[in-house]
Amino acid sequence: MNPQLRPLIDLQALDLRMAEIKDSQRKLPVLLEAAQAPLTEIIKQLTDLTALLETATKERRSLEKDIEAHDSQTEKMRTRLSELKTNKEYQAHLFEIEMANKKKGEIEERILVYMEKIEQQQKGITEAHAKKAEAEKQFVGEKARLDAQQAALTAELSELEQKHKEIAAGVEKGLLTRYAKLRASRKDQALAPVRNGICFGCKLQISPQLVAQVKRSDAMLFCSFCGRLLYWEGEPVSDAAISSAAAPRPDDEAGESV
Ligand SMILES: [Zn+2]
Structure with missing residues (x-):
């Protein structure tokens, strides 16, 4: 075999490995993003659940205020009962109080529905927090693995680049150009x-x-x-x-x- 080819064969092996390394390095950010996806997803779920809980809590508080207003209103109505002169007026007023109490019952039922909803949402948030902690742990582990891989690839690449320089320095310039040209046209x-x-x-x-x-x-x-x-x-x-x-x-x- 032509002895001039030996360094070119070595250069080619280095070039191929260097291309492989660069390719792997290009893929690392994609892998990192994929590793982060479950964590991003659970954080979004948690944000959505928290917003829902806030809305339900506000709604419940507003209904509780309605009850308070309602109670003071019926209290006033009851006080007025003694001031009424005729039986007709009295009966009409009692009917109004009855209707008011019925409405209060409806509000109380709605509050119960919200309380149940809030309880479920709080449970969901607790579960989401646990899932988030697990996803964080997974991501941190995977990121450390990818970072280590990146560091190893970078170190290997700089070592190969050094070797490449050393070998290329010993090859006749014309031959090196020929090699580069062939390499470019032959993948x-x-x-x-x-x-x-x-x-x-x-x-x-x-x-x-x-x-x-x-x-x-x-x-x-x-x-x-x-x-x-x-x-x-x-x-x-x-x-x-x-x-x-x-x-x-x-x-x-x-x-x-x-
Ligand atoms: Zn061939």
Whole structure:
């Protein structure tokens, strides 16, 4: 295998891992948001329940005031009973008091309905508080996990960037440009290993001639289908194999193409 390819293979491995890390880092905020969703939901429920409870409590208080007003009104009516002269007036007044009492009964029933409602709402709020505490606990745990993941990825990335710089510094500039160009046009994968006669960049079978060249030659050889720079990944070739095969170099029209 062309020894110049070794650093490029390492660079590619670094580039692929760095792209993977950046991709994971992009997904982290989405994961964090998803982890927070149940907590946000229960806080909203709690706010809604609290508002409902406030409304019901106000309503109940207002009805209680109605009762007080009502009581003082009927009290006055009762006092007036003794002042009435005729039986007709008296009976009419008694009827009014009776009607007033009936109305009071209705208000009291409405108060009972509100009291029941308030009790249920308070129970709901207590339950929501418990759920909120649980959701908070879950979120804090998940956030810590994601933060740790973020920190680990950032550390790994800066380490890989350093390695990348070091390796790139040892590669001839023209070759590096060629690699970058190929990488841009081949979805981050500029080089592809040859395994079992197949280019692992495009998974197509290349000619046995080209396979043999990749195995032995120091030339830059490219896949005839996808144009990726090919390298040999199998067992090292023995000297005997090289000398016996190297003599008549076949045409490599399938090779140098970039
Ligand atoms: Zn290919």
